[in-house]
Amino acid sequence: MSALTVDPLPGPGQDWDDLVRIWEETDAPEGCKVEIVTVSPPPSKDHNTTAALLQRRLYTVIPEDWEIYQTLGLSLPGRGGIYIPDLVVVDRASATGPGNTVPAEEARLVVEITSRANANHDRVSKVNGYAKAGVELFLLLGPWHSGRPTATLYGEPENGTYRVLETVEYGRELTLPEPFGLVLDTGVFPIS
Numbered sequence: 001m002s003a004l005t006v007d008p009l010p011g012p013g014q015d016w017d018d019l020v021r022i023w024e025e026t027d028a029p030e031g032c033k034v035e036i037v038t039v040s041p042p043p044s045k046d047h048n049t050t051a052a053l054l055q056r057r058l059y060t061v062i063p064e065d066w067e068i069y070q071t072l073g074l075s076l077p078g079r080g081g082i083y084i085p086d087l088v089v090v091d092r093a094s095a096t097g098p099g100n101t102v103p104a105e106e107a108r109l110v111v112e113i114t115s116r117a118n119a120n121h122d123r124v125s126k127v128n129g130y131a132k133a134g135v136e137l138f139l140l141l142g143p144w145h146s147g148r149p150t151a152t153l154y155g156e157p158e159n160g161t162y163r164v165l166e167t168v169e170y171g172r173e174l175t176l177p178e179p180f181g182l183v184l185d186t187g188v189f190p191i192s
Helices: 016-025 045-059 119-133
Strands: 066-069 073-076 081-083 087-091 101-103 109-113 137-142 150-158 161-169 173-176 182-185
Touching: 045 066, 045 087, 045 109, 045 182, 073 119, 081 119, 119 137, 119 150, 119 161, 137 173, 150 173, 161 173
Parallel strands: 073 101, 109 137
Antiparallel strands: 066 087, 073 081, 087 109, 137 150, 150 161, 173 182
């Protein structure tokens, strides 16, 4: 059996659908399992600090029966795949029990923190995927955005498209609407 090599970072325009296509086109003997492995470095210290600071703030406003997860898989209908956001707020009951994923539409808030390697994927593919799945609120923190770090809050998904609710440069406040009712000072987030 020959090995299939895949670039460690997808190029422009490559996403889950491209990986599924590669898997489908792989000529493996019947009965064999094909695995596609991607290797990426762990998130930076600044990335983790941003997630921790935001998580600490979110815990002050969410109900007792909600949780914040850092590695929870969200299944996306119609895409045949999953996204693993940097943070996701979901009812504890939805994230309890057998299985590895929660339907994305169960998420109350999804947060992605971009890095140089994944910024375009987060800004395009994930925005579209989460909107199509009906995720209520999507917060995109972009410390790499065109040289000026920004925080963009998407919401009101309709027909697979989000409305931009608010965009601010780091250093300004961004408001998460109810049920959160939280004013975030983006100036506390480190700039990579």
